[in-house]
Amino acid sequence: MKTLEQERSNYAFECVSKIKGKPFEKDASSLISKLGTLILTNGLGNTLAFLFAKGKDHHLEVIAIISNWLFRQKGQKEPGFKRDNVKVKIEEIMRELVLNATVEQYMYYTDETLRLVNWLRRFSDAMLESGGENEQR
DSSP states (O other): OOOHHHHHHHHHHHHHHHHTTSTTHHHHHHHHHHHHHHHHHHOHHHHHHHHHHHOOHHHHHHHHHHHHHHHHHTTSOOOOOOTTTHHHHHHHHHIIIIISOOHHHHHHHHHHHHHHHHHHHHHHHHHSOOOOTTOOO
């Protein structure tokens, strides 16, 4: 039996491992490093909407990672969101995680996402090439 923290770290490791070697690896690394601040500053709903509006592969990948984890934590079968189908499923994601959530649920999803982001950032720092769209030269 694993603790929730172990499940979270395993999930984050798997997700970051799948990003490694992708063309958007540097951009994903950069985004993951900023994700916690984005959520704390703007809220989970606004951050997800921002990522969707940006719509590049690394933004959609991060939405899929967060959404799959939160749906799993809701006790639902993980829907298997992927970067390629997130645009089609964004209404379902936003409705379930933001629009129809009670205050308590929304706070839980935000807290759970921040805990996941901590693991994503740790593994990203260790495994992914750093840099990305806002890299200074």
